[in-house]
Amino acid sequence: MDFISFLDFKVTDIIDILLVAILLYYIYKLVRGTVAINIFIGIVIVWGFWKLTQLLGMKMISSVVGGFMSVGLIALIIVFQQEIRKFLLMIGSTNFANKRNFVKRFKFLRPQDDSHLNLEAVLLACEKMAKSKTGAILVFKRSNSLDFVKTTGDNMNVEINQPIIESIFYKNSPLHDGAAVIENNHITATRVILPVSNERSIPLRFGLRHRAAVGITERTDAIALVVSEETGSVSYIKNGEFVLFKDYSELSQLIKDDLI
Structure with a gap:
């Protein structure tokens, strides 16, 4: 029975x-x-x-x-x-819980001042910095507030374009140390100090810049782009993990899925 x-x-x-x-x-x-x-x-x-x-x-x-x-x-x-x-x-931070993604389906509910990310400028800047092995870290805000890390850097409100991103991380620039925070289509803070991850599974070939990117994506739903100063490679980091891509077209699609 x-x-x-x-x-x-x-x-x-x-x-x-x-x-x-x-x-x-x-x-x-x-x-x-x-x-x-x-x-x-x-x-x-x-x-x-x-x-x-x-x-x-x-x-x-x-x-x-x-x-x-x-x-x-x-x-x-x-x-x-x-x-x-x-x-x-x-x-x-899953898609079904992200209110922003839900609202975006209805065009008439979008705020009029909503600025879309200038993705082309971001990718071109990263590609150029990768070729010159210029270290950089870009943090893209999603739903969670990043005010707790923005206060560690310098406030800024500059619309994104390729020369601006490259000039910020130019090695002789006073702003190149730390991360740049991007909200919508504006750089809102530079020289930001990010929390460093203590995760032991991160390969030793990745330095402090990558650990900082992992740290902020562990604590918030932000995503990060890191350009390695040693190898010139570009890393896409989300939820504390490295997301692999083969070329910039795949990277572009990843960013579109998560941000745009």
Whole structure:
């Protein structure tokens, strides 16, 4: 009878399984490549053992493991503090939750003064700086406020164009240190000091500029473009991860999907 009821799946059971699978996937994605992955695997094993003992009716061991799981919840919150923050940020910055993307579908709801990013100028400037190995970091605001990092730099309100971007990061320019913050089609701050990521999975070939870009995209839903001073390569960073692209046309499409 129990076996028959076990096979008696409902639609809600299938949805329940899918939601758990999606949740586990996102958690794995967050901790993949970090020390926390071993802790995550250990938790999954202990949880699976706990459910197995419940299924087999082993009440004593089940209560012991269950008590460990409930008491260990507080410890897990402390251990996975950064990962929980990133997980909530990932959920909050998904396309379906982004109000701006929803409003953009209705042209009559768009604000009249909404300025679109001059993407061509950004890409041309990055391409030219990459050829001359001029280090640069551009941070593009999305939904989350960047005021907490803008206060570390110099306020500015300049419409984007290629010469402006290149002049800011020119090696003898007083503004080249730090990041430039871009909102809509304006550079709103320069010489901005960004929070540096402590993520150990970042390859050693990437320096402080890349770690700063990862740091700001871990803490907010902003995206960052980094031009390497050592290799001349351009990195596109989102949600604390490097997004790979083959050429500037693919990079252009990535930025359009996320910003425009």
